[in-house]
Amino acid sequence: MSCEYVERDLDAYLDRELDAAATTAARVHLSECAACRRRVAERETLSRLVRSAPYYSAPDRLRMRVLAQTTRPRSARRILTWAAAAALFISVGTGISLWRSASTRGDALAQAVVDSHVRSMMANHLFDVASTDQHTVKPWFLGKLDFAPPVVDLASIGFPLVGGRLDYLGGRPVAALVYERRKHTINVFVSPRPDDAFARAYVQSVRGFHVHHWIRDGMSLWAVSDLNDSELTQFCQALEAS
């Protein structure tokens, strides 16, 4: 394959948007061509530079303004309409939820995982122990939980560990490990005794967050983030392989 082909597809290759055949062809060419390897290295450095630019968080006053607008009090008449609708919704909903409960046990847990993730970000309570050192974070859990969560730093592949905290999931205390990718937070929830009804690997998208679940050494792990799915998958694979 010629250089101009790689040049044309360079961005798609780096963004992992090429199909498998084209990716393989690009790799073969890169293994033989130093000039194209250099182009790839330049683009990768550029990506890192761009990602070092600020990620702007919404100011608190904006959050308050939006909340004030979405929770505006309604007139009594509308409230009555809503109440009637809600009653109907609940009665129908109960039937549906009973019927669905067996098949959606995983969904409910994934929902709870996302709720915990969002809460940890909103309440500004991301860590009980803020440290990038796995040898500080791991012992911190000693005596607080009846199991020892596996704690590894993945900074070498761009997912630094930033801390840990105690959290609750499904009414049980769990270890929450916090990682970062650029400005995106990844929460990893670890608990022993995986739920028998749900002892399988699992990937789902819930309200714009990606949730991965897997079992390792008898422990149940949930990773959740608003990071895009391909990077979260990379993170989970690295965590599994560690």
Place this chain on the structure above:
Amino acid sequence: MPTRAFEHTVLPHLDAAFNYARWLTRNDADAEDVVQDACVRAMRFFSSLRDDDPRPWLFAIVRNTWYSRVSRRASTEATPLVIAHHDEADDALDPEERLLQQHAVAVVRTALEQLPVDFREVLVLREFEGLTYKEIAAIVGVPLGTVMSRLARARDRLMAVLKLTVPMEIVR
């Protein structure tokens, strides 16, 4: 209750919406107004979301809100490319470190802000949010091929502005 569902589904992505709006408008006050208007629209059209991923959906609403404000004001987007000179690099660092140090955050931010908005937004959606070409195409309302070429041109321009060249020694 739609309000509860809205808060539950959309508000966790307020930071992402604000970041996108901030890069579109390049200032805090306008970005806040855009996001606030966008949330009102999102609330109104919430039923159209169904089970889709709320993030690209919200980005599209933010973009439309911003776009209608910009065209109302008929504001123009012409800024000269002026990049501050960076300090001398430290020779003790390895080549990669030296490169990163040369291009301090402020320089990168300025370079990014001075890109035409068509280029800037695809780069922000790709690099910060990691969206796929398909998702970006849907948000921006252009064909996939256009997303691809805008990204390539945006990066080419940035490379030129930042005078980015990787020393051969780190290309193995």
